[in-house]
Amino acid sequence: MSGRDDICRALIQAAEDHARPPLLMGILNVTPDSFSDGGRFPDSDHAVAFGLSLAAQGADLIDVGGESTRPGAPPVSEADELERVVPVIRALAQRTPVPISIDTRRSSVAEAALQAGATIVNDVSGFRHDPQMCFLLGQLQPVAVAMHMRGSPADMQTRTDYTSLVADCVTELWTGARKAVDAGLPTDHLWLDPGIGFAKDSRQSLALLAHLDAFVALGRPVLVGVSRKAFLGRLTNVSVPAERGYGTAAAVTAAVLMGARILRVHDVGAMRQVLAVASAIREARAEIFEPREVRP
Numbered sequence: 001m002s003g004r005d006d007i008c009r010a011l012i013q014a015a016e017d018h019a020r021p022p023l024l025m026g027i028l029n030v031t032p033d034s035f036s037d038g039g040r041f042p043d044s045d046h047a048v049a050f051g052l053s054l055a056a057q058g059a060d061l062i063d064v065g066g067e068s069t070r071p072g073a074p075p076v077s078e079a080d081e082l083e084r085v086v087p088v089i090r091a092l093a094q095r096t097p098v099p100i101s102i103d104t105r106r107s108s109v110a111e112a113a114l115q116a117g118a119t120i121v122n123d124v125s126g127f128r129h130d131p132q133m134c135f136l137l138g139q140l141q142p143v144a145v146a147m148h149m150r151g152s153p154a155d156m157q158t159r160t161d162y163t164s165l166v167a168d169c170v171t172e173l174w175t176g177a178r179k180a181v182d183a184g185l186p187t188d189h190l191w192l193d194p195g196i197g198f199a200k201d202s203r204q205s206l207a208l209l210a211h212l213d214a215f216v217a218l219g220r221p222v223l224v225g226v227s228r229k230a231f232l233g234r235l236t237n238v239s240v241p242a243e244r245g246y247g248t249a250a251a252v253t254a255a256v257l258m259g260a261r262i263l264r265v266h267d268v269g270a271m272r273q274v275l276a277v278a279s280a281i282r283e284a285r286a287e288i289f290e291p292r293e294v295r296p
Contacts (some may be wrong), residue, residue: 025265028047064103086112089118107130110123114142128176146176196208229241257285
C-alpha cells in the first residue's frame with residue numbers, strides 16, 4: 001500500500017505543478033474492437049512490449065483498457081475484461097516504474113488492477129456505471145479520473161441533447177465525481193475529464209475543447225483525450241484514425257493552452273514534442289516582458 005501511496009503523491013504533485021509540462025498518458029488498449037488500435041496485440045506479451053515502448057518514448061503514465069468505449073461498442077464480460085488487463089498490468093508494474101492506469105467502469109476490475117500494480121482508476125462513466133466504484137475508491141484511495149459521459153458506449157451518441165452544453169457537462173461531471181469524494185476519496189486524488197466525443201457530436205466536442213477553462217475552474221487537474229478521435233477525422237477529412245496525427249497535435253496544443261494537465265494519447269513520441277512546444281507557449285503567455293526601446 002505504501003508504494004502506491006508514494007506514487008499517488010508524486011502524481012498529484014506533478015499534475016498540480018504548473019511550472020512543469022502536463023503529463024502524457026499513453027494508451028494501451030488490450031481489446032479486439034477499439035476504434036483505432038483494436039486487435040493490435042494478439043496476446044499479453046505483445047501488449048506488455050508495447051507498454052514498455054510507450055514508457056521508452058516518454059509516457060508519464062500508461063492507461064490499460066480491456067473494454068472498448070468507442071461509440072456503439074457492446075459491453076464485454078467481467079471475466080474477459082479481467083483476463084485481458086490483469087496479466088498486462090502485473091507484468092508492466094514489475095518491469096517499468098511508469099505509473100499504470102486501469103481504464104474500466106467496473107469496481108471489481110479496478111480492484112484487481114490495483115492489486116496487480118495499477119495506481120490510477122480511469123472511469124469513463126464518471127463513477128456512475130457501478131454503484132460500488134465510489135466505495136472502492138474511498139477505501140483504496142488511488143488517483144481517480146472521472147469522465148463525463150451519458151449512458152453507455154452502446155447508446156451514448158443518442159444522448160447529445162443538452163440545455164446548455166458546457167454548464168450541463170460541468171454540473172453532471174462534478175455531481176458524479178463528488179460522490180467518490182463523499183465516499184472517502186481525498187479531493188486531491190481526483191482528476192476530471194470532459195469526455196470529448198462521449199455523448200457529444202463533433203460540434204459539441206469542439207465547443208468543450210474551446211471552453212475547457214470551465215472544467216479547469218473546478219480546481220482539479222483536467223485530463224483530455226482527443227487522440228485520433230472521429231471529430232478530428234471529420235474536420236480533416238481523414239478516415240483512418242491512425243493517420244490523424246496532425247489533427248491530434250493541433251487539438252493537444254489547444255488543450256494545453258486552455259489548461260489541461262494530463263493528455264491521453266496514442267503517439268507518445270510525437271506528442272512529447274507537441275507538449276514541449278505548447279507548454280512553452282502557455283508559459284510565455286504568463287510572463288511579463290519589459291518593453292525595450294525601439295530605435296529607427
